[in-house]
Amino acid sequence: MSTENYVCIACPIGCPLELVHEGDQIVDVSGNKCVRGAKYARQEFTDPRRTFSTTVPIEGSNWARLPVKLAAPVPKDRILEAAQAVHQLRVQAPIRMGEVLARDLLGLDGVNVVATRSLGRA
Ligand code: SF4
Structure with a gap:
């Protein structure tokens, strides 16, 4: 298993997120204080997007x-x-x-x- 680390940008708190995966399969997301953080980590791992x-x-x-x-x-x-x-x-x-x-x-x-x-x- 491997881990990826992100900082949630969905609100100013900026929770440090850890996503554990096995290949393309997400096993766990932790560090988020709310569901938006987990959603953000999953999005970053599977299909990272940006706006400007x-x-x-x-x-x-x-x-x-x-x-x-x-x-x-x-x-x-x-x-x-x-x-x-x-x-x-x-x-x-x-x-x-x-x-x-x-x-x-x-x-x-x-x-x-x-x-x-x-x-x-x-
Ligand atoms: S996980 Fe929730 S509380 Fe933490 S930075 Fe993201 S939106 Fe804010």
């Missing part, structure tokens, strides 16, 4: 860039590809907070690029 926030250029606004985020995490090994795709976006004011700027990024269901603030026209 960034900005994209906007035209027709008093601001040069619009803050955006991914609405759902992407597989960790595709995060660079996702960032490159997001940084190719160009948007036009006005934009409303929550507006979807791109759907199903990289063909991944629900991985939408969403505006995190409203920006009106200049």
